[in-house]
Amino acid sequence: MRTRSTIPVHILTGFLGSGKTTLLNHALTSSSGFGADTAIVVNEFGDVALDQMFIQERSEETLVLKSGCICCSIRTDLVSTLTQLAAMSDARERPLKRVVIETSGISDPAPILTTLGSDFRLLTRFHLGAIVCAVDATDDGSARTEAVAQLAAADACIITKLDLAERQPESSAEQCVHRLNPGAAIIPSNRFASWIESRDAPNRDMADILASLKPQVAAFSSGHSVRSLVLRTASPTSWPRFAIWLSALIFAHGDRILRMKGLLYDQARDTWLAVHGVRRFLHPPEHLQLGRGSMRDASLVFIVDGLDPALIERSYRQWVLAESDPDARPLAKIDAADLVPESTAMALAMNEGVAR
Amino acid sequence: MCSLCGALGRGLSWEQHGDLGDNGRWQLRREAMETAAALSDLLAPRRIKVAANPDHGFVVAFPTGGAEIVQSLGEIWHLLLRRKIPLPDPLAGL
Numbered sequence: 327m328r329t330r331s332t333i334p335v336h337i338l339t340g341f342l343g344s345g346k347t348t349l350l351n352h353a354l355t356s357s358s359g360f361g362a363d364t365a366i367v368v369n370e371f372g373d374v375a376l377d378q379m380f381i382q383e384r385s386e387e388t389l390v391l392k393s394g395c396i397c398c399s400i401r402t403d404l405v406s407t408l409t410q411l412a413a414m415s416d417a418r419e420r421p422l423k424r425v426v427i428e429t430s431g432i433s434d435p436a437p438i439l440t441t442l443g444s445d446f447r448l449l450t451r452f453h454l455g456a457i458v459c460a461v462d463a464t465d466d467g468s469a470r471t472e473a474v475a476q477l478a479a480a481d482a483c484i485i486t487k488l489d490l491a492e493r494q495p496e497s498s499a500e501q502c503v504h505r506l507n508p509g510a511a512i513i514p515s516n517r518f519a520s521w522i523e524s525r526d527a528p529n530r531d532m533a534d535i536l537a538s539l540k541p542q543v544a545a546f547s548s549g550h551s552v553r554s555l556v557l558r559t560a561s562p563t564s565w566p567r568f569a570i571w572l573s574a575l576i577f578a579h580g581d582r583i584l585r586m587k588g589l590l591y592d593q594a595r596d597t598w599l600a601v602h603g604v605r606r607f608l609h610p611p612e613h614l615q616l617g618r619g620s621m622r623d624a625s626l627v628f629i630v631d632g633l634d635p636a637l638i639e640r641s642y643r644q645w646v647l648a649e650s651d652p653d654a655r656p657l658a659k660i661d662a663a664d665l666v667p668e669s670t671a672m673a674l675a676m677n678e679g680v681a682r
Numbered sequence: 683m684c685s686l687c688g689a690l691g692r693g694l695s696w697e698q699h700g701d702l703g704d705n706g707r708w709q710l711r712r713e714a715m716e717t718a719a720a721l722s723d724l725l726a727p728r729r730i731k732v733a734a735n736p737d738h739g740f741v742v743a744f745p746t747g748g749a750e751i752v753q754s755l756g757e758i759w760h761l762l763l764r765r766k767i768p769l770p771d772p773l774a775g776l
Contacts, residue, residue: 566717569697570724573755575772595709599700610699633773641772 332453334526335425335442340460341473342431345486349460350428353519360519363423365411404441405448412451424526432472435479439607454609456481456525463487463499474552478584478629479604481532482511484518505544508556509536509587509627533600533614536589536625543635555635561591561624562646571645580606585629591622695754724770
């Protein structure tokens with residue numbers, strides 16, 4: 327099981343020209359920015375003198391397995407880079423406190439998450455921290471698929487180029503972010519470093535955001551089939567029932583679930599449970615001591631591409647809340663025979679070759 | 683690993699993580715048994731039975747008499763797929 331003595335790896339993502347490098351440069355050069363205990367992994371780097379920092383410049387080398395599932399793509403470059411960083415950290419008097427990876431503008435964050443979660447050498451030394459997405463305020467909302475995936479994966483967003491956004495004021499950009507990723511925090515650009523540092527350890531920010539969301543179904547923009555669903559409902563009566571539902575859902579439709587986040591009350595352990603994932607990659611669930619009194623409702627956020635959010639809500643009620651929903655059929659009576667959609671069959675067939 | 687695909691890596695699966703408290707092994711065992719019972723209900727139309735395996739993981743028994751040990755929920759879905767057994771789809775409607 328992962329322990330918190332591992333080094334957090336944070337990801338800075340964002341589409342081409344969204345201002346990632348500017349953010350990183352500022353965080354590295356300002357007095358309130360990252361110190362020498364922060365390692366930076368970039369694809370390309372600018373002209374900032376950073377002799378005191380760990381800087382690793384790497385071109386992206388991605389090993390794509392036969393499955394074709396992007397979540398099963400391994401960033402081989404990242405494995406070697408992080409292994410080197412771990413060794414360098416061991417040799418230093420002051421060990422590393424965190425690693426920040428700046429992705430390229432067209433990168434999907436999913437393979438990075440898979441790499442961090444699949445390599446046992448890395449698992450003993452690193453764990454995933456936060457994902458921050460730089461969002462260009464001047465973007466007109468017709469973002470490309472890669473940009474939507476990056477924004478959907480984010481735990482927090484930074485709206486950039488506000489001074490240039492004459493027709494797209496900050497509030498408009500924030501609305502765009504909230505529509506697509508209602509669970510993401512929006513942080514000022516000058517707080518990038520401090521926010522990242524605050525996410526080295528688990529904190530309650532995400533839980534507070536999820537708990538404050540109101541139920542909604544929202545579409546991203548007319549050019550995309552991306553929609554978000556905020557579901558406020560009773561917490562599952564048992565973690566195993568929830569786990570079966572989520573695993574079956576993501577196994578069958580993970581390629582179209584860009585992001586999921588959830589805050590659940592775990593009755594068996596009398597504690598709160600935070601779950602979140604990007605596509606088919608799920609982070610290990612985290613138990614949180616929230617002290618939310620008698621409030622036991624679950625908050626679930628899904629960002630989906632091409633799926634009907636209403637079906638997700640219905641399936642949650644049928645599979646997870648069967649005992650408490652009088653209209654639901656019990657789990658035992660579900661007969662899914664002949665109901666495997668073509669896309670599922672194809673995806674699973676492709677996965678078969680790499681399953682073991 | 684791709685936690686639910688189970689495509690890569692071994693060890694504790696996604697659903698077994700978390701703060702298990704002082705009675706971690708007992709808690710895992712109890713949850714595994716509850717999971718197995720719910721899976722058996724879900725797969726009853728296929729005449730497939732799932733039992734919690736000692737230590738961790740599950741034993742999946744097929745109507746033909748065969749049985750396989752899997753480590754996680756994700757591996758169960760892969761196993762069904764490999765045997766060409768239709769998978770339960772939460773969104774397919776009831």
